[in-house]
Amino acid sequence: MATNDPMPQKSLGDKLQSFPKSALYLALFVLVTIPLFFPVTLPNKPIEASIDFYAQMMKLPEGSKVLIASDWTNSTRGESMGQMEALLRIIMRKKIKFVVYTIADPQSPQVARDTIRKVSDEEVKAGGKAYEPFKDYVILGYFPNGEGTSAAINNKFLSICDGKKDYPLNSPPRDVMQSPVLQGVKSVADFKFLIVVTASNSSTVVLERVTKVPKMFMVTGVMVPETTTYYAAGQLMGLCGGVKGVYDLETLMQEGLNVPGPKEVTSEKYSEKIPGFPGMPPNGNGKGARYYPSLHFALFLLILVVIIGNLGMILSKKKAS
């Protein structure tokens, strides 16, 4: 039965607690998108875990070899691609050879291949050296059983290379065992580091099974708390987490560590100067620098709406009592 009762007026507290979803979504969309079109440079203080990652990589002598588990796809490219690019820039400038494999997703090898090619092209444009498949790096592909493969990597690394082919330039696909990258490699211990770039639990799968080589992880933001457990215990030599980690690495590549300057980055843990690559790509315009303001504004909005919601709750409680 219809009545003529007026609609009850919402109190301020109730109004503050009942913003429509669409308004929240629109606010987030606008705040996250604007910084992508109008870049702003935000101040940054790299954290200890990122500094460790940078310092360990920069200390590697030229010609060293590292093993990379590229366990990410474009679903997390906002974080993982920036991490991979920052890692590859250091690797290419230090002339480090590397082997890539994945245990997470069948798409990962192709995504890694594309990213390596893109960074190599950018390095050439900046006056660096092109990284050639097979000669400078080898991609072993996807291994569906991560647990067994990780155990095999630790136990008998070359067994996972058996029968694998890669695509060298200007010659047919060849057995990876013939690649200069794998010459002299008998065990996983012959690599300086195992670096896991991941957006899944492949990090723990590796950590539990691969013990013969020092490890460093590049993980997404949501994985940072769980991964910090291992970093704090000293099981990881360095950790790059989320967009903040990418921005940290880019800042360090630009400013160096303990190098005097207007934006000097210092660390009590490292007494020596570890210069970066000033003026080289991404030259303050990497994925970290570009996405960090978006993260910044998204966090600002998150904090704001949480405060507004709680304020509304307090006002409603006061009115009710």
Next chain:
Amino acid sequence: MELFAQVAPKTFWNAPNSSTELLVKIFIGLAIGVALFFGLMAAPTQVRKPVLFTTTFVSGLFYVVFWLFPQPINRQPDDAPRNAMEGFSFWISDSQAVIADVTNIVAAFLIGLGIYSLLKVHAGRLVKQQKDWGFSAVLLVSMLAMVIFGYGDFIMRLDPANSKMAGSGYVGWTFWQFGKDLLFNGLLQNMDAAMFSIVAFYILSAAYRAFRARSIEATILLVTALIVMLSLMGLIEFYWGSSVDGLHLSNNFKLTNIAAWLGKNIQTPALRGIDFGVGIGLMAMGLRIWLSLEKTGGTS
């Protein structure tokens, strides 16, 4: 440089890539596997159960022994075992790589099983014109297109004449490479990223509605989360840090230092406790599956 120095010696269990010998061996292995699969399906339950229990137990036993039995340390290629115990240790160590290959093959078949299942469900829906059959048609067409272009690209790259494709840019690319690039990088990868980015909207909405200081515990959690989030905001951290910079004591109140303290002294120990509990639970579940005591989720 001896480029073939590390190629594994030829045995019955391997064969050169793309050789007829390898293809024949793969076919024989596949035929044996399919025969075993259907044989097991046709067998009565009282025969099938012991076979499954034994297979599960033996498979699990290998890794239990592998992890618990002492492994050779710093073993050199020409090392020989000095007694039966060392012989067994060497055998276990050598076998693991083979077992890893087998598990990779089994896991790859699981992907095949998933594809078969998808095809069966969606082809059935399409043929019977059931509700939302259009989505099934899109899925099947997309799957087919990706397979065709992916395989076309793969076949072309095997040809030595097309080796320039491995370089940068679009050098030497043909219709197949552009098609695959459009489908993989142009569509799939972007849809993948777009799908994942939607999570941010749900997080914001959920935090607004649920993150309330309704109790002391919730308030502590809220304040802690706010400090950690603020520490990730470079601008806030920079100005806050500048305002408390100077004395050693006040340095402790920098946002990054407070967040680091929370991480090291509260978050990490709590996570270790949770991980420890999860580990024990996993061990119990693993034992139940290994000993075939776990009945749920199976054929029963």
